Amino acid sequence: MKLSSFYKESINKHPINPADLLILINKIFGLSKEEFWSHGTSKKISEEDIGKINEYIARLVENEPISYLTGEKEFYSEKFFVDRSVLIPRPETELLLEILLKESDRSSSILEIGPGSGIISILVAKINKAEVTAVEINRDALDIFKKNIQLHSVSNLITPLLADLFPPVKKKFDIIVSNPPYLSESAMKIIDTNVREHEPVTALLGGKKGYEIIERIITGSPVYFNYGGKLLIEIGYDQKDYVTNILKSNGFRDIIFYDDLSGIARVVKATR
Ligand SMILES: C[S@@+](CC[C@H](N)C(=O)[O-])C[C@H]1O[C@@H](n2cnc3c(N)ncnc32)[C@H](O)[C@@H]1O
Structure with a gap:
């Protein structure tokens, strides 16, 4: 499956913020927002990757804040580790x-x-x-x-x-x-x-x-x-x-x- 199709399907199927999904894509594939929009249509993703993102999406659907999923948060322009x-x-x-x-x-x-x-x-x-x-x-x-x-x-x-x-x-x-x-x-x-x-x-x-x-x-x-x-x-x-x-x-x-x-x-x- 292509990454861009997975993205579209996911935001139509789940009540999640598209910006959060882009943050997850960045975490898992190392693609910035700009890279996603320019290469997402050609990037193929494996069943394993889909399983991994779907686990994170399930946590977003349960209203878990995105920072707990990525394990970090920016404050005063600096990065800090966070967990629950x-x-x-x-x-x-x-x-x-x-x-x-x-x-x-x-x-x-x-x-x-x-x-x-x-x-x-x-x-x-x-x-x-x-x-x-x-x-x-x-x-x-x-x-x-x-x-x-x-x-x-x-x-x-x-x-x-x-x-x-x-x-x-x-x-x-x-x-x-x-x-x-x-x-x-x-x-x-x-x-x-x-x-x-x-x-x-x-x-x-x-x-x-x-x-x-x-x-x-x-x-x-x-x-x-x-x-x-x-x-x-x-x-x-x-x-x-x-x-x-x-x-x-x-x-x-x-x-x-x-x-x-x-x-x-x-x-x-x-x-x-
Ligand atoms: C509102 S958070 C603030 C965390 C951080 N300083 C910030 O500004 O994002 C309050 C912190 O106080 C800690 N805390 C609560 N009761 C405490 C106590 N009796 N003694 C020491 N720390 C306590 C909590 O575990 C939590 O980490």
Whole structure:
């Protein structure tokens, strides 16, 4: 069978995004989109290849995100390995990263809580040469994080640890940064099925009300700060007021919120 006929047949038969099928074709045959459109009509594919693509198509039909099928995702123009143990990096997290990049330099010591694939720790280490300790609770996510640390050659700057929010040894940091799980139980019920059914619940659910982990980060962080240390957290669309109150009652000052492209307060910065 010719590749172009297989492509046409598949998009007519299955409720899948044609762009995702082109990504799979690229993964399996190494053909770029342009190469597919120019050579797809002459390229023959074997029964074995058809079987392989059909297995991936079945996963797409089950709403599995394409990044889990390819095992990678681009963030901030860099490639990162992902699998089902980590959240697929979201473009809105660039806001948190950009604030972190502005707030830090090579002399900064940074703690990241919940690195997942490691996008934040790795990019601040790579771009600003800052030293990062990163604490992840999910062992499988920590393995992916370590693979990405190798991929980006930053193992000299990053200490990945398996723990619950804070490092087991008391160390002080200039910046504590986190994109924590912040969805409530009710929000979990209405998010896209591909997210709810395929992305790790430990990366999404922040507790019954959604802000429980954020609250634990705010109340637990003061003993880990150097004087004047800064806390940077990505938050949910409806958490600004609650987060302001917990920050104030834990002695934080200079509380600033940064809006995302939809005008929603998405990141908070506060000084201790
Ligand atoms: C929303 S994801 C963010 C991942 C990544 N930093 C990013 O921005 O794409 C939250 C991460 O926090 C981790 N996590 C959840 N609870 C944690 C805890 N109590 N201690 C440490 N990490 C935790 C999750 O496993 C997940 O990797």
